[in-house]
Amino acid sequence: MSERPEFTVRNATMEDVPGVARVLSRAFFDDPQAEWLFPDQVSRMAKLARWWAALTGYVFVPRGRVRVAVEDGPRPVVRGAAVWKEPEEPSLSPRALLRTLPNTVSLFGLRRLPELAAFQRELGALAPATGPYWHLEVLGVDPVAQGRGIGAALLGAGLSRADDDRVPVHLETNREENTAYYGRYGFERTGELDAEGLPRTWAMLRPAP
Template identity: 85%
Template sequence: MSERPEFTVRNATMEDVPGVARVLSRAFFEDPLTEWLFPDPVSRMAKSARWWAAYSGYVFIPRGRVRVAVEDGPRPVVRGAAAWKEPEEPSMGPRALLRTLPNTVSLFGLRRLPELSALLREIGGLAPASGPYWHLEVLGVDPVVQGKGVGAALLDAGLSRADDDRVPVHLETNREENLAYYERYGFAPTGKLDAEGMPRAWGMLRPAP
């Protein structure tokens, strides 16, 4: 039986961008959204790492709400990452494409920009219609430490902050099998995106305590 690794959960810095991109590209390699974005499995890992590096460096980390789980040791390694949006922060939606435009155009070309923007708008429609809420934008764990408590530690850290604020928490997932995992933390499905030509997505909400 393998030993449970020791890791520290802390706020991410810009120096963590490569580690966050590596973890998320590995965690979401077979995710329906990633497969839709990058259909070619040969180039998917490299391209999705560039995608996550752009989002981490230009959208997530500058807002100061990314937590990373770092495996302790002589050479600490990022093993998990979670990006959160506070209730008072405006939703980025398609505007995130503007923040990452050079990288997005390089990866997808101009032709896919309308398609990407439409997907982000549709996913945004799964969010609560009113009231403040925390938003778990992404949570990913390196497959080599799956089942070791990394995801739970990252999730618990954000949920504790939301409970302190006494507001609900919203998330989206593109994998139906993830619904049961999040239901264990008090989330319930609130809507589904099932549009032709787009990856399926589910919205989930955890009520305020």
């Protein structure tokens, strides 16, 4: 029986954007938030790929916020990605917002923009009220590569940096079963969003060491 390919965790580059978009689209295809964003199952995958590509290429990678797990071999393949926000990182620049706006309007239409803004406000209310913290915005592994420790490696790499800074780590998840997984890494539930018309969301915090 052949051995499974090894993988390397590193910072993402612009060349990784298509791979990151593919992995996150596959990982979150049936996630409650993805279903809320793109209810039509037929077009969801394509729209998710466009959405993640825009965010990754215009916001996440330029800010150095993405770590990828790349399968080693003659043709390296991105198999997992994690998006982190550092403590006290400034808000998006007007230029970054303008670059993502055409994709946002095209994918969601003008009518849904207030709804999306309301969801972001609710998520913001779940964040720690005081003190600096790291924010794990996204962690996804290609379904074909799950069970190989990729998610644990990506998570561990970020938690190590947070421990070096001696600050807590905040995250949100739309699946209650994920809270048990993150609980094994020291995360505790800190809040819940259960508002009509919005994806149910659980907030978690890993205290500073």
